Amino acid sequence: MTNTNYSKKIANYGVAWEGAFGYVQALQVKDTIYISGQLSHDEEGKLIAPATLDGKGRPADFTQMEAQIRQTYVNAKKLLAEFGATLDDVVEETLFVLDIPSAFAAGSRVRKEMYGTDMPPVASNLIGVNALAFPEQIVEITFRAVIDRNAA
Incomplete structure (x- = not known):
């Protein structure tokens, strides 16, 4: 069923997993931009700062957390730009992480850097999970962003 009361604008990177899973990276409906779960990949879809895996195929440590978070924000900024938005328009973010202590330490530094303030005006969630899409x-x-379509 299609809702004809509004239009949707989408953005993708063209990486393999978009088609494999069947989703878009970002979607704008009215004044809200919804950004799907982002990770630390480059333009070709290669993971930046992959975690070293142990013998069971799980991350051996979390020393790459800061680099992965930083690249993830870089990717989100690119998607936001597709809609004429920036991190200033973000109202909510949710970080899904394999290790909360390392994500809290790294995330607090990177978030302040990316938003350009010690107290980013963004509702933020930090959620520990058992696994993510790729082992590394x-x-x-x-991210969720709201843009003022009536702004000059």
């Missing part, structure tokens, strides 16, 4: 992935972040 230790963080995934979703």
Whole structure:
């Protein structure tokens, strides 16, 4: 069923997992932009700062947390730009992480850097999970942004 009361604008990277799973990276409906879970990949879909895996195929440590979080924000900024938005328009974010202590330490530094303030005006959630899409992935972040379509 299609809702014809509004239009949807979408953005994708063109990475393999978009088609494999069947989803869009970002979607704008009216004045709200929804950004799917982002991770630390480059333009070709190669993971940036992958975690080293142990013998069981699990991350051996979380020393790459800061680098993964930073690249994830870089990717989100690119998607936001597709809609004429920036991190200033973000109202909510959710970080899904494999290790809360390392994510809290790294995330607090990177978030302040990316938002350009010690107290980003963003509702934020930090949620510990058992696994993410790729074994070397230790963080995934979703974003919601609201833009003022009537702004000059």
